[in-house]
Amino acid sequence: MNDRKIGVWLIGALGSISTTVMLGALALRKNLIGPTGMVTATEPFSRLGLAPVEIMEFGGCDVRRESLRDAARQIARETGCIDPAILNQIEADLALIDRDISPGTSRNCGEAIGRLAGEADPRNRPLREEIARVIGLLNDFKAAKQVQEVVVVNLASTEPPLEFQECHEDLPAFEDCLDRNENEAVRASTIYAYAAIQAGYPYINFTPSSGALFPAMVRLAEARRVPVMGNDGKTGETLVKSALAPMFMCRNLEVLSWEGFNILGNMDGRVLAHPENKESKILSKDGVLSKILGYSPHSEVHINYVPSLCDQKTAWDFIHFRGFLGAKMSLQFVWQGYDSFLAAPLILDLARLAEFAKRRGEAGLMPHLASYFKDPLAGNEHRLYEQFRMLQDYGTRAESAVLRSELR
Template identity: 65%
Template sequence: MKSRKVGVWLIGALGSISSMVVAGAAALRRGLAAPTGMVSVLEPFGRLDLAGVDRLVFGGCDIRAGSLRDEAWAFAEKTGALDQRILQQVEEDLLETDRHVGVGTVRNCGDAIRRMASSVDSPRVSVWEEIVRIAEQLRSFKRKTGADIVVVVNLASTEPPLAIDERHLEPDALERSIERNESEAVRASTIYAYAAIREGCPYVNFTPSNGALPPALVRMAEARGVPVMGNDGKTGETLVKSALAPLFVCRNLEVLSWEGFNILGNMDGAVLENSANRESKIKTKDGVLSRILGYTPHSRVRIDYVPSLDDQKTAWDFVHFRGFLGTKMTVQFIWQGYDSLLAAPLVIDLVRFAEFAARNGESGLMPHLASYFKEPLGVDEYRLQQQFEMLLDYARAFSGRKGLDGPSRKSATGVN
């Protein structure tokens, strides 16, 4: 219901995406911007009685010292992508969020992330003690803001992949490894997710970090009645891939190779310069094609850091395919955008859908949110239109009207 106050706890709260989520929600609340880029304002989703954007309160944690307000202003000044008059009018909201930002953890995040941290966890602190500390932050945030529920969203930098073994398959096994302080069995993302699920907070992993939701934590969420979903928000190149690749299937054209070249700035780009962290990102970006096409063409995704781009990212994709009588042809596209401004409206969507799922007694994975992720957990469907139909079907089922039409922009006022 729209009157419920929903706490939103952002991991990586001082990052560019978080700053645009908070500033964007405040701008919507004050009528300073339209909800362009948000799916949850379209019909039939407006009939779900999703939490109003004006009912969201923000906080979170970060490994760096600083200010969300300063990050938002730095974003606007460096990129020129945001009207600074909006920031002037939402400054109070940014400062209020700053009051609810605590210290995160860098456990097993890799050197690229550890170097950014203002302080490093003591090696004497156990995994369980870190979980307890994060859980207390969540309880404190909920208590101070008077939130009815807290939704946790992981927007932190990409971690190196976690090697999944038998400790990550069942809740009991993971709990035993934590009790024994087997630090190598977790990443920071595991700690955040464990704490969130333990506190009954719906959890969304918008990052490629696979340590966030191993099978054991998904099963724990199911058992505790907590909705969870991930991995890796789909905002740019992979979004286009998931829409374009079905074209070749529908026309029986053979994709010979699909090469992607990505350049980006900002802190995420800097972290992805490290090969260990980049491996996680490439895995989620490169897995879409074979799942849609049914075979594996030659495909390579390259990601390079270009500091001068700041928050901009550019992807150039070259598709080489074979048609009738063996003729070879090509498709090329360029995707350019501001990473944080593409992601922010999706994060607000996911918070609204996750809160709705919790309010309606759902638990475990939320497969209807597949269209938001590069590697949606528990979902075999990777075609964008079919993924979106899953979300439409979900809304239709709750509305009790199976014959609802597709989305309409007429519901844009539904964010209030």
């Protein structure tokens, strides 16, 4: 068994997804659950010598101040999906992780996230000073946990879209913006991404927040030899869309309309109830169809906050299409799932694959991870089966390289 020990530093560490990630990893460590939902537990990835989940160390930051143990209890209570015996056996471990969760920043993130942070969040630090603080947190975490690598994953609440400027296209120009302390050019996600990459740590943006991996930031990752990828984890409705939409292409059926209605609770839903935050999510979810079909049917994504649903998300999609002789037909599907339980194993996958990429000397965007994202930054492939083939091909090539190195 590979004994490579890595740290996973989660932005939004007290959120539902982060809590479920840590809860699940600890349960795996104690052999209380299996790796269902983890693609890296299957072949060929299981033969690559990926960093074991069982010895991962966790830390991170959050703008809220509460107990990770309380967050885990809340998820267990609201979903009813966690065996109380499992929670009892890992509560002490969750309490230990609390020590490694630091105060986050809500800089320039809008009213919804600002309210979560309260007045204690120092949003007026100079940008360079705030970046240095985050780099210090990351380096201290690595040293304290004695890990060989740290992977930074953004699981924070969705920010409003960042208004792109020329500086976001050019790295020297963006560095100048930071030097001039131009606050409007960044959001909190920008600070975290820049700090992680500058410190040399792989970075994953699992959120729709556009402030994280704009072109200048990708150039920085290439220059620093750091693998990065995003945006916006694909776990539910869009996952089904990317699997289903190619079917209409395969049968030369014309999609006339595709309406999607999403209702969800938890903190994600609460933040997305604000129009400026919802805009980021809709931009990410709504672009998939035209990229797969090659044309733009009438399509609209609706997202509504229903507090009583807690972590459960329901998506109802109505597809109106035209076939032979102009016959109009329809298809409907309903997806009901727990967002955090769908996302958590993917985060463990991404942490392992990002560390593996860094170990192999890869840098910049990781196109083979496209199947994990609604709006993948590398390439134009959005069909799920083709995206998964890219991941499988990468795994097969990497396995061959591992075998060759073992034979030397």
